[in-house]
Every structure is written in structure tokens, then in C-alpha cells.
Amino acid sequence: MAVTGAHVLIYTSEPEALRATLKDVLGWPHVDAGDGWLIFRLPPAELAIHPAEGPTYESGVRHQLTLMCDGILTTIRDLRDRGVEVRGEPEDEGWGITTTLVLPGGAEVMLYEPRHPTAI
Numbered sequence: 131m132a133v134t135g136a137h138v139l140i141y142t143s144e145p146e147a148l149r150a151t152l153k154d155v156l157g158w159p160h161v162d163a164g165d166g167w168l169i170f171r172l173p174p175a176e177l178a179i180h181p182a183e184g185p186t187y188e189s190g191v192r193h194q195l196t197l198m199c200d201g202i203l204t205t206i207r208d209l210r211d212r213g214v215e216v217r218g219e220p221e222d223e224g225w226g227i228t229t230t231l232v233l234p235g236g237a238e239v240m241l242y243e244p245r246h247p248t249a250i
Contacts, residue, residue, distance in 0.1 A: 142235030174250040202243035
């Protein structure tokens with residue numbers, strides 16, 4: 131048996147607007163699975179396993195999509211210029227610098243610049 135990939139789901143009340151953001155703002159390549167249902171190719175990815183403890187877990191989060199970048203200040207400026215809502219200013223978490231992107235329909239994802247070795 132071979133696992134050949136991962137399929138990530140984001141639930142939103144504004145699917146068309148979020149698809150447009152991923153297509154037009156982030157420029158992610160995609161295929162149309164029919165009737166405008168776009169499926170996006172993700173950038174290279176890695177998977178981390180965290181313990182079931184701490185403030186994120188205790189807030190109810192069980193799985194999390196996080197987008198990585200090389201230069202968070204430049205990325206935040208570019209995304210804001212393209213109309214993406216960035217909540218607050220970046221925070222130094224020690225292991226990386228983070229902020230939150232608010233996507234159409236209120237979907238929130240972390241954006242971070244890692245300070246640790248990455249697997250990609």
C-alpha cells in the first residue's frame with residue numbers, strides 16, 4: 131500500500147470567494163473537478179505531530195492547516211495589498227514568527243515563518 135498524497139478541506143460560508151482567493155491571490159494551480167469545483171495543488175508540505183495539550187488543543191483545535199513562508203513581513207504586506215485580511219501583527223513564538231490570515235467566509239489559517247529546520 132502506498133499513500134500518495136493528502137487532500138485538505140477548508141469549510142467556509144463563502145466557497146466561491148475562497149476559491150478565487152486561492153486561485154487569483156495566491157496563484158495556486160488547480161483543476162476544475164466539474165461545475166467550478168476547483169481542487170488546488172498545494173505547495174510542498176510537511177506534517178508535525180503535537181501532543182494533546184496546551185492552549186491550542188484546549189481551545190478545541192484538533193487539526194490545523196498552516197501556511198509557511200520565507201519572509202513573513204513581506205508576505206503579510208503582499209497579502210494585505212491583495213485584499214487578504216491579516217489579523218494583528220506577527221508574533222515571535224520562538225520556533226517561528228506567526229500571524230493569522232482570515233480568508234473568505236471566516237476561515238482562519240496560521241501563516242508562519244519557521245525558525246526550525248523544515249522537511250521540505
